[in-house]
Each structure stands twice: as structure tokens, then as C-alpha cells.
Amino acid sequence: MLRHLGWLAACCAASAYAADYPGLTLNPGDDFTLQGNDTVNGATAVRMSSATLNFGAGPITVNATGTGIFATNGAGALINFLPSSVVTLNVTSPTAGVGILTSSSSNTAIDLQADSSLTINAYQGINLAHTPRAAPNRLSIGDGATLRVNASGTGMAPKGLLINNNNSVVVASGGTLGLGTSGGRYARALESSISLTYPDAAADKFTAAPGSNLNLSTTGQDSDAFYMLGVGEALMQGNTDIHTTGANSTGFYLYRYGAPTSHLLVAPHAGGHATILTEGQGSHGLWAINGSQAEFANASLQTRGDEAAGLYALTTIGETTTQVRAADTAIATAGAQSYGVLAQGYGTDVALTRGTVATSGAQAHAVVVAGESRFSADGTAIQAQGDGAMALLMSSDRDAQTATVSGGSLRGSAIGIEGGTARVELDGTAVDGATNWLHVADSGALAVLRDVTVPGRDPSQTDAPAFPAILHGTRAAGIAATATVVARNADLTGAAITEPGNTSHVTLIDTTWHMTGSSTITNLVNDPSLIDFAAPQGGAYKTLTVGNYSGDGTIALNTYLGADDSPSDKLVIDGGTASGSSKLRIKNTGGPGAATQAQGILVVDTRNGGTTTATAFSLSEPVVVGAYDYQLYRGAQTPEQEQNWYLRSAILPPVDPTNPDQPGEPIPTYRPETPGAVMAPEVARQVGARMLDTFHDRMGDQYALLNSAQRKAGWGRVIGQRLTQRWDGDVEPRFKGNIWIAQAGADMLERDRDDGLSDRLGLFSAYGQADGRVDGFVQGEHGKQAGKLRVEAYGLGLYWTRLKHTNWYWDNVLMGNYYTGRSRSDRGVAASLEGWGFTASSEAGYSFFPRHDIMLQPQAQLVYQYTSLDNTHDAYSTIRYHGGGALTGRIGLLLQGNADQPERIRPYARINLWHRFSHGESVSFGPSDSIRTEYGSTSMDLRIGLAAPLNRQTELYASAGYGFDLDGNQRQAYYGNIGVRYSW
Structure with a gap:
């Protein structure tokens, strides 16, 4: 029974029975509703003109052998899928069946209202046909509504959704559009195209709002998931999932034909995602051609097939520039010659912001700029893996390309430039070449770039003669390249190779190049x-x-x-x-x-x-x-x-x-650190020698000891010396500085013997330091100022002195020293010093009295010193000391007044002749170099002094002197010594 319109439809709307229609024809003005469990069957199940067809709540099935619903010419047709409707539309024709077909000027609206569901199983799902410059058809999918199309068959071109000319599709927030094709060739999930007769008069528009869900999938050859031919706009701001498995089946195919442009925006809002996956040879994630514009944000594009680019932008000669922009987008390809980004042709412009590009496979370059194209990346990590794969390849013959990379990274065989004129600017970019970070060569030397056939019509498109295929050649081989590379604040790793016959201009500004x-x-x-x-x-x-x-x-x-x-x-x-x-x-x-x-x-x-x-x-x-x-x-x-x-x-x-x-x-040219280092042991010995000194310098006056009623004594003294000394040797070291010593001691044991001998045994301690300038034969100059040397010495000694009333003495001293210090060159290179040593001295004197108050006393002394400094190092090498001893002899003559009156001031003068027995000493620098210095010398010093009693227990003694070399070693010394002795 036919459920008619008007009062009959209203009366029957509440009835709970299912109708089985052999076919419906809706005339202009009709308003008809199918209810739950209704079924419509026919070659064309529903034919309608300017009428309204409603699908009510519950399951409804439409079966057809040719067309499910056909909206013919008219002022307008409305197909409503009311809330909670669940509709299944089956068309059995395997070669020509269409689920919903609108005629050229039907001005049809298809509305899936909230929570409605439409599933179409047909050769073609929905075909929104339309005449250019006429009122458009539209398809809208509301919140919670779902449209699923399973397009399959044995024919040439199963389609999920066709949008022709000025038609539009809107998927609202919460709505779902799922389009899948299987079998056949040119089996596109969503095809948006225009009449090639009037390309400037039509613009399709597809909108998937934030929060919507879009699923497109194909399995056949040349079966793109989203195909836009002509001019139009597609905005995808919800969840987008695109998957193709056939050869030459792109995720997005955009070909602007006519004016103004084709525009694609894939930018899921917060919480959304966009995933594009292709798995066939030559199946690009995006292929945008001749004036098309594509924008991606927060998306993922993957290809898993040979010769399949992630993003492919092409502009043929004389055409409007193709532009592609991608922000926060991950591009990954796997397969031979599967480029991450390919910008090719004349004026093509591709820009990446943040995101990643990763490729794997032989010749799978991450970014290819071919012909006269432009590429830029900001904060993007770009990496290529595989034999011959480069992170960035600039390829041309006579055209000019540019690439600008700010921040981010280029990893792999990083930058290749073959043929033509190329300019690459890097700013803050890490470029890490597995072998080369830059390779400049003839065109055709670094990569295999194929001629590209831009598809023309396919058998499913009717007005083909005006739209032939285009063959786009890449470049001639063997043309030399001219490359300009400017790197600012960049970090480059790898080699840079310019093949013979090619030219490279490289400018590095605040950049580090790790040349491997x-x-x-x-x-x-x-x-x-x-x-x-x-x-x-x-x-x-x-x-x-x-x-x-x-x-x-x-x-x-x-x-x-x-x-x-x-x-x-x-x-x-x-x-x-x-x-x-x-x-x-x-x-x-x-x-x-x-x-x-x-x-x-x-x-x-x-x-x-x-x-x-x-x-x-x-x-x-x-x-x-x-x-x-x-x-x-x-x-x-x-x-x-x-x-x-x-x-x-x-x-x-x-x-x-x-x-x-x-x-x-x-x-x-010995280095400036050598003089200070080689003379350190000798300067340490100089400090030790001043600590030991002579009996009279240390104790004051022997006659005060013999004649004092208090037999034991404690003593202390301070010594100062201004020393200038040069030694012979490889670096002719010279020291000019001051030696300061503080010393104190006391008699521990005193004994007088019946035979007139008196023995004293005592201990002393001392601290001393030498601090001065160093020069020598360094850097090819004699006497050149080299640095500073500081030696500190800590001494502990034991002395035994025997005195005879017949006025002779014999003094023996043994002292141990601990040394620290530092040598430092004038250029700031220092070496620490540490070591030890000991000094032994035996000294004797015999007095003569020309008259009772004048004494002449010849003296003789023998001193042995051993010094051992630890091996050390400075910034440049190890410094090894070999230790060694030095033997020094002295003969002197003392002249003293008031010698027989210990209660009076007793002045004296003394002359000494010192002889340092010759010996050489070597200091090793590094594994093999040794610097030798000779320390033998003969010198003289003249001293004057006095001993002055302050009271019966205390005596002050002091001396001053001057010393000089007798054999040309340029020794000059000024001495000062002041001490006090307290007896008890």
C-alpha cells in the first residue's frame, strides 16, 4: 500500500506497521516520510523532483539495482534523515549503481540530522552533480550523525562521494563521514571536481568542523582518498583518518584548474588528530599541482611505498604557484625514492614550521627542491636514512632554487646541490652529515629524478578533451651547479665536497663546522x-x-x-x-x-x-x-x-x-714555562742554604756562649736576601727576587768538660720563602722575561757545636726540608711544586789574636744539599724532576773587635769565598725533552756585623753583606740578618 502525502501521511504516521514499497515517485511539492522498518525496492528506488523525502526513526532499507535515490531537475529537492533514523541504501549494479544521485540542476539538499545514520553500499555512494553557474546542491551531516559509504564493484571507477561544480558538504561537530572504496581503478573516496567547460564559474566546498570525524580509504590503483580537481575549498578541522593501499593512490590530490585556486586546510583543533597513510608505489601523502594551496597543522603524513612523497608540490611552466604549508606536522616515508617533501617546477613554494620529516630507503631524500622552487623550514627536524639519501637536495639544470632553514636540524647526507643555481640559508640549524654535510655536483650526479606525468582525465570524467595529461621533465644531466650556502649560528658536521667544474660559495657566520x-x-x-x-x-x-x-x-x-x-x-x-x-x-x-x-x-x-x-x-x-x-x-x-x-x-x-x-x-724556541720549572730545585736549595747559613750568622758570637754565666740559650733570627742569579744551561735561567726566612732554636743539652771543651746540642725550626721574577732563553730570545717562581720551605734541624777555650769551634748541622711552591709563566700557565730535601754542614774556625781585643779567625765549611721535587705538570706537559745533590765549600776570614770583652758591642767583618762544585741537572718536559742546567760557580761575599749585649741574659746580633760571582754567572746578592739570643 502506498503511503501518500498530506492528510493520509499524517494519519498513518503513528501507525506501527512496516511498508514495503516497490518504488517511490515524488512529484513537485510532495512531502513524504518513510518510517521505521519500511523498505523500498526498485531499479530506481526513489525518483523525486522538487519534493521532500523524510526518513523517520528506526531502521529503513532502500534496495535498488540502478539508483537508490535520484533527484531530478527542479527548483529544489530535500532529503531529510531525521533524528534516530537508521537507513541502509543498497545498490546492486556492480558497474554503474549510485546510492544518491542529483541531476545537473536539482538544487538538492541532503541533511543527516542529529543522531541519524546512513549506510550506502553501492558502486558510487553519492553523486552531487550540478550545472555550473546554477544553484548548488549540498550535503550536511549533523551532530551525532553518521554517513558511511562502501563503494565497490567491477566497474572502472567506484566513488564514495562525488562533488561536482558548486556543491558543498558540511560535517558538523560530532558528525561522522566514512568513505571507502574497493576494487576498480580511479576509485576515489571523495572526489571534488568541476566542469572543465566553465572552470571559473564553479567552486566546491567541503567542511569538516572541529570535533567531526572523517574517514577516507581506498584500495585500488590510481584511487586517491581525496581528489580535488578545479577550484574549491576543503577545510578539515576535526579528526581526519586517510588510508590508501593501491599504487599511485594519493592521500590528497589537488589540481587547480581555472581561477582562483584550490585550497585544502587540514588542521584538527585541540584534542583532534589528522593521520594520512598511503601504502602503494607512487602514492603520495599530498600531491598539489598548479596553483593549489594546502595547509596542514598537527597532522601526520606517512607513505610506505617506493617513489611515494609525503608532500609533493608541483607547478608546471606558465602556471600559478603551488603553495604548501605544514606546521607541527610529522612526515615519514619508507621506500626507495620516497621523498619526505618534493617541491618541483616553476615557483613552487613549500614551508614547514616545527614538526619532523623522516625518510628511509635508497635515494629517499627528506626534502627535494627541484626546478625553480622555494623551500623553507623553521624549527623542523629533517632526517634521511638510506643509501644515497640526503636531508636536503637542490636539483636543477639552469633554474634557481632557494631553501631557508631556521633552527631545527638536517641529518643524513645533509645537503646536496646538483645543477643550476641554488641558495641555501641556515640559521641556528644543526646539520649532521653521515659523510658530507654539503655536496655540490653536476645535475643528475646525486639523485634520480624522474619525468612526471600529471594525470589528465580518467574514464570517469566526461569532458576530457580540454584536460590532457601533462609531461613535466625534471632537468638535463651534466649541467654544472653554482651553490651559495650561508650558515648563521649553525652547527655543521661532515665534509663539504665540490665536484670539479662546479662552484660553491660558503659563508660561515658565528657557526661551528665539525669537519670529519x-x-x-x-x-x-x-x-x-x-x-x-x-x-x-x-x-x-x-x-x-x-x-x-x-x-x-x-x-x-x-x-x-x-x-x-x-x-x-x-x-x-x-x-x-x-x-x-x-x-x-x-x-x-x-x-x-x-x-x-x-x-x-x-x-x-x-x-x-x-x-x-x-x-x-x-x-x-x-x-x-x-x-x-x-x-x-x-x-x-x-x-x-x-x-x-x-x-x-x-x-x-x-x-x-x-x-x-x-x-x-x-x-x-723554548717555552716560557721552562726557566721557572728548571730552576725550582736550585732556588729551593738557595732557601735551604740561607736557613743553614754559617755558625756566626745563626748563633751570633761564640765568645758570648763561652763567657756567659748562663750556659743554655734560646735564639731566633730573621734573614732577608735580595738575589739575582743566572745559571748556564739550555734555557739560561735567571732568578731575581727575595728570600725571607724566620728561624728559631734552643740548646737542648750543654756540657762542659774538664779539658776545656764545651758541647752544645740543640734543635731549630725554620720557615722560608723565595719569591721572584724569572727570565731566560725562551721563544728564541736571550734574557726574555718569562714568569714568576715562588718556593716555600719548612725546615727542622739538629745542631751540635763544640767550643774550645783556646778559641776554636766545630759546628755540625743536619736539617730536613719540605718544599711547596708554584712556577707560573707570564701567559698564565702554572705548575705546582712539592718535594723534600736535606742539608748537612760541617764548619770549623780557629782564632788568632794579634792583640788581646782583636781576633782573626780563619773558617772553613763544607755543605751538602740533596733536593727531590715530585713530578708535576702544567697545561702542556708533564714535568719530571730527577733529584740530585750539590756540594759547596767555603773558606772565610773573620775580623772582630772587643773580642775579649763580651759585655761590650763587638763589631766584625768577614770575607767568604764560596765554591759550588760543578754538576748538571736535567728536568724532563713531556716524554722526551730534557732541559739541562749547570750549577757550578765560584762567588765571594763581604759581610759586616756586630753582637751587642742588652743585659746579662740577652744579646742582639745582626749582619749585612753583599755577594757576587767570580766566574761570570751574574750572581748578585744583598744580605740582611738580625737575631736575638737569650741565655739561662
């Missing part, structure tokens, strides 16, 4: 940056070969610091000029140091007429190993070497023009 392999660059500006050569592997050092070099940056070279021609990394100037004021930082690779004898170690090599300016290079810091200070020199002794730069640890003597075949001996 030998490199070639045509023109290099280092302004100011660091080029850091990686450590040699297997003894293979590296070269950086440039045509022209300029700047004020730093080049860090690895060098085996040894003798002439030791291996080193090199900067090679090949046919051009090196200028500016760059620093060379030398990193020793285990060289022990040695005195160079000829030109030295080559570090800057000029070839084929290359030149260098006089200020082009200098050392960034001292180059020191062992005892030697290597200096940087421009030129050597032959004309072909005059533009080269060498490290030498010796100064070449000038060539005698009258005898050029007999050059003089090179002058070694």
Missing part, C-alpha cells in the same frame, strides 16, 4: 666561525681545499707536533687568495715535541699560484708540547714556500748570501 673528512670549497668566508677538523683516523689527516679564503674565524687543525714535516691537517689555497685575520688552533695528536731544523710543519699550503696575505693567519693560543713553543711563520727558505705557513719550534737563521749552502744552526 677532507673537503673542497670554491670560496669560503669564515666570519667569524670555527672550522674544527675531526681527529685523524688511522693516521690519515685531512685537508680543506679552497680557491679563496677570507674572514676572521678560527680553524682548528690536528697536528703531530714533532720535527720537520710531521703530519698535520692542512688548509690548501688552490689558485686563489687567503686574506683576513683568521686564527689557527693547533690540536696535538700525540707528538712529543722536537726542535725543528728546517721549514717546520706545513699547515697552510698554497698551490697553483695561490697567495696569502701577511696577516691572514695567526695562532689562537700557544702551541706547546714538551719544552718547545711552536710559532707560526709565513714562508720558508725557498721562493715556492714563501706563501705557505709553517709551525716551527726553532727560528731559522738568515741565509748568508756569500755561503747559502751552509745555513746556520736553528735557534730553538
Whole structure:
């Protein structure tokens, strides 16, 4: 029974029975409602004009062999799926069946209201056909509503949803649109296209609101999930899931035809997601062509097939620029030649913000800029893995491309430029090349870029003659490249290779380049940056070969610091000029140091007429190993070497023009730290000698001891000395400074014997320090100021003195010392000092009296000192002391007044002749270099002094003197000594 419209429909609306319709025809003005459990069957199940068809609550089934619902021409048709309706539409034709079809000018509205559900099983799900410049059809899916299309069949082109010309689709928040196709070819899930006869008059619009759900999937060949041809707009702001499995089946295919443009926005709002996955050969995540615009945000694009790009933007010659933007988007591809991003053609523009690009597979470049295209990335991590895969490839023949990368990273074989003219700007970017961070070569040398056929019509599109396929060629092979790379605040790792016949201009600004392999660059500006050569592997050092070099940056070279021609990394100037004021930082690779004898170690090599300016290079810091200070020199002794730069640890003597075949001996350049280090043991001995001194300097006056009623005594004294002393040896060390000592002691035992002898046994302790300037033969200059030396000594001693009333004495002393200190060069390099030593002295004197109050006393003394300093080190090498002893003899003559009157002031004068028995001492720097110093000398000193009793128990004694060398060792010393003795 046919349920008619008007009062009959109203009367029957509440009835609880199901109707089975053999087919429905709705005429203009009809308003008809299908109720739950109703069924409609027919070749065309429902045919309607300007009518309204409602689907009520409950399950409703529509079965057709040709078309499920057909809206014919008319003023407008409305198909309503009311709340809670559950509709299944089945069309059995495997080659032409359509679920819902609108005619060219039907002006049809299809509304899925809240919580309604429509499932279509057909060859084509919904076809919104329309005539250009007429009122549009529309499809809307409300909150909680679901439209699912399962399009399949044996025909050429199953479709899920077709939107033709000015039609629109809206998926509201909470709504779900699921479109899937299987079988056939060109089986697109959602196709939006226009009449090619009037392309400027039509614009489809697809909108999926925030909170909506969109699911598109295809399985056939050439079966794109979303296909937009012509002009139109698609906004996807909800959850988006796209999946294709066939070959040449893109996730999104955009081809602008006509004006103004095709625009795609995939940007899920907070909490949403957008996932695009393709799994077939040549199946790109996005393919945007000729003026199309695509924007992605918070999306994921994955391809799992050979030759399948994540984002592919193409502009053919004479067409409007294609633009693609992606923010916070992850792009990942897996497969041979599966590029992450491909910007190709004339004026194509692709920009990434944040996000990631990761590729894996042979020749699977992460980003390819081909033809005359532009690419930019800001804060994006870009990585390529696979044989021949590059993070960024610029490929052309005669066109110009640009790439700008700010922040983020490029990892893999980082940047390749082949053919054409390319400019790459890096700002704050980490570029990490597995082998090369830059490779410049002829077109076709680095990558296989295929000719591209842009599809024209397919058999499912009717007005094909105006829309042929386009063959887009890539580039001619064998064309040289000109590459300009500017890196600011970047971090580069890898080698840079410029193949012969190609040109590279590289500018480094506040950038660090970790150079891991030998490199070639045509023109290099280092302004100011660091080029850091990686450590040699297997003894293979590296070269950086440039045509022209300029700047004020730093080049860090690895060098085996040894003798002439030791291996080193090199900067090679090949046919051009090196200028500016760059620093060379030398990193020793285990060289022990040695005195160079000829030109030295080559570090800057000029070839084929290359030149260098006089200020082009200098050392960034001292180059020191062992005892030697290597200096940087421009030129050597032959004309072909005059533009080269060498490290030498010796100064070449000038060539005698009258005898050029007999050059003089090179002058070694010992480092400034050597004089202070080598003289430290001797200065320690000087402090020890002043602590010991002589009997009269230490005790004052022997006659006061003999004649005092108080037989035991305690004593203390302060010694000062101004010393200038030079010693012979390799570095001719000289010390000029002050020695200060405080000393105190006491008799522990006193004994008088019947035979007139008196013995005293005592202990003393002392603290002393030497602090002064150091100079020597350093850096090729005699007497050059080198640094400072400070030695502190702590002493503890035992003395035994025997006195005879017939006026002779015999004094024996044994003292142990602990030493600390520091030597420090004027350039701030210090070495700590620590060690020990002992001193033994035996001294005797015999008095004569020309008259009763005048005494002459010849004296003799023998002193042995042993000093052992611990091995130490400074910033440049170990310092090894070998320990050693020194023997010194003294003969002297004392003249004293009031010698027989201990209660009076007793002045005296003394002359001493000292002889230091010759011995040499070596100090080793590093593994092999030893610096030897000779310490034998003969000197004289003159002293005057007095002993003054203050009372019966206390006596003050003091002396002053001057000493000098007799054998040319330039010793000059001023002495001062003041002490007090208290007897009891």
C-alpha cells in the first residue's frame, strides 16, 4: 500500500506497521516520510523532483539495482534523515549503481540530522552533480550523525562521494563521514571536481568542523582518498583518518584548474588528530599541482611505498604557484625514492614550521627542491636514512632554487646541490652529515629524478578533451651547479665536497663546522666561525681545499707536533687568495715535541699560484708540547714556500748570501714555562742554604756562649736576601727576587768538660720563602722575561757545636726540608711544586789574636744539599724532576773587635769565598725533552756585623753583606740578618 502525502501521511504516521514499497515517485511539492522498518525496492528506488523525502526513526532499507535515490531537475529537492533514523541504501549494479544521485540542476539538499545514520553500499555512494553557474546542491551531516559509504564493484571507477561544480558538504561537530572504496581503478573516496567547460564559474566546498570525524580509504590503483580537481575549498578541522593501499593512490590530490585556486586546510583543533597513510608505489601523502594551496597543522603524513612523497608540490611552466604549508606536522616515508617533501617546477613554494620529516630507503631524500622552487623550514627536524639519501637536495639544470632553514636540524647526507643555481640559508640549524654535510655536483650526479606525468582525465570524467595529461621533465644531466650556502649560528658536521667544474660559495657566520673528512670549497668566508677538523683516523689527516679564503674565524687543525714535516691537517689555497685575520688552533695528536731544523710543519699550503696575505693567519693560543713553543711563520727558505705557513719550534737563521749552502744552526724556541720549572730545585736549595747559613750568622758570637754565666740559650733570627742569579744551561735561567726566612732554636743539652771543651746540642725550626721574577732563553730570545717562581720551605734541624777555650769551634748541622711552591709563566700557565730535601754542614774556625781585643779567625765549611721535587705538570706537559745533590765549600776570614770583652758591642767583618762544585741537572718536559742546567760557580761575599749585649741574659746580633760571582754567572746578592739570643 502506498503511503501518500498530506492528510493520509499524517494519519498513518503513528501507525506501527512496516511498508514495503516497490518504488517511490515524488512529484513537485510532495512531502513524504518513510518510517521505521519500511523498505523500498526498485531499479530506481526513489525518483523525486522538487519534493521532500523524510526518513523517520528506526531502521529503513532502500534496495535498488540502478539508483537508490535520484533527484531530478527542479527548483529544489530535500532529503531529510531525521533524528534516530537508521537507513541502509543498497545498490546492486556492480558497474554503474549510485546510492544518491542529483541531476545537473536539482538544487538538492541532503541533511543527516542529529543522531541519524546512513549506510550506502553501492558502486558510487553519492553523486552531487550540478550545472555550473546554477544553484548548488549540498550535503550536511549533523551532530551525532553518521554517513558511511562502501563503494565497490567491477566497474572502472567506484566513488564514495562525488562533488561536482558548486556543491558543498558540511560535517558538523560530532558528525561522522566514512568513505571507502574497493576494487576498480580511479576509485576515489571523495572526489571534488568541476566542469572543465566553465572552470571559473564553479567552486566546491567541503567542511569538516572541529570535533567531526572523517574517514577516507581506498584500495585500488590510481584511487586517491581525496581528489580535488578545479577550484574549491576543503577545510578539515576535526579528526581526519586517510588510508590508501593501491599504487599511485594519493592521500590528497589537488589540481587547480581555472581561477582562483584550490585550497585544502587540514588542521584538527585541540584534542583532534589528522593521520594520512598511503601504502602503494607512487602514492603520495599530498600531491598539489598548479596553483593549489594546502595547509596542514598537527597532522601526520606517512607513505610506505617506493617513489611515494609525503608532500609533493608541483607547478608546471606558465602556471600559478603551488603553495604548501605544514606546521607541527610529522612526515615519514619508507621506500626507495620516497621523498619526505618534493617541491618541483616553476615557483613552487613549500614551508614547514616545527614538526619532523623522516625518510628511509635508497635515494629517499627528506626534502627535494627541484626546478625553480622555494623551500623553507623553521624549527623542523629533517632526517634521511638510506643509501644515497640526503636531508636536503637542490636539483636543477639552469633554474634557481632557494631553501631557508631556521633552527631545527638536517641529518643524513645533509645537503646536496646538483645543477643550476641554488641558495641555501641556515640559521641556528644543526646539520649532521653521515659523510658530507654539503655536496655540490653536476645535475643528475646525486639523485634520480624522474619525468612526471600529471594525470589528465580518467574514464570517469566526461569532458576530457580540454584536460590532457601533462609531461613535466625534471632537468638535463651534466649541467654544472653554482651553490651559495650561508650558515648563521649553525652547527655543521661532515665534509663539504665540490665536484670539479662546479662552484660553491660558503659563508660561515658565528657557526661551528665539525669537519670529519677532507673537503673542497670554491670560496669560503669564515666570519667569524670555527672550522674544527675531526681527529685523524688511522693516521690519515685531512685537508680543506679552497680557491679563496677570507674572514676572521678560527680553524682548528690536528697536528703531530714533532720535527720537520710531521703530519698535520692542512688548509690548501688552490689558485686563489687567503686574506683576513683568521686564527689557527693547533690540536696535538700525540707528538712529543722536537726542535725543528728546517721549514717546520706545513699547515697552510698554497698551490697553483695561490697567495696569502701577511696577516691572514695567526695562532689562537700557544702551541706547546714538551719544552718547545711552536710559532707560526709565513714562508720558508725557498721562493715556492714563501706563501705557505709553517709551525716551527726553532727560528731559522738568515741565509748568508756569500755561503747559502751552509745555513746556520736553528735557534730553538723554548717555552716560557721552562726557566721557572728548571730552576725550582736550585732556588729551593738557595732557601735551604740561607736557613743553614754559617755558625756566626745563626748563633751570633761564640765568645758570648763561652763567657756567659748562663750556659743554655734560646735564639731566633730573621734573614732577608735580595738575589739575582743566572745559571748556564739550555734555557739560561735567571732568578731575581727575595728570600725571607724566620728561624728559631734552643740548646737542648750543654756540657762542659774538664779539658776545656764545651758541647752544645740543640734543635731549630725554620720557615722560608723565595719569591721572584724569572727570565731566560725562551721563544728564541736571550734574557726574555718569562714568569714568576715562588718556593716555600719548612725546615727542622739538629745542631751540635763544640767550643774550645783556646778559641776554636766545630759546628755540625743536619736539617730536613719540605718544599711547596708554584712556577707560573707570564701567559698564565702554572705548575705546582712539592718535594723534600736535606742539608748537612760541617764548619770549623780557629782564632788568632794579634792583640788581646782583636781576633782573626780563619773558617772553613763544607755543605751538602740533596733536593727531590715530585713530578708535576702544567697545561702542556708533564714535568719530571730527577733529584740530585750539590756540594759547596767555603773558606772565610773573620775580623772582630772587643773580642775579649763580651759585655761590650763587638763589631766584625768577614770575607767568604764560596765554591759550588760543578754538576748538571736535567728536568724532563713531556716524554722526551730534557732541559739541562749547570750549577757550578765560584762567588765571594763581604759581610759586616756586630753582637751587642742588652743585659746579662740577652744579646742582639745582626749582619749585612753583599755577594757576587767570580766566574761570570751574574750572581748578585744583598744580605740582611738580625737575631736575638737569650741565655739561662
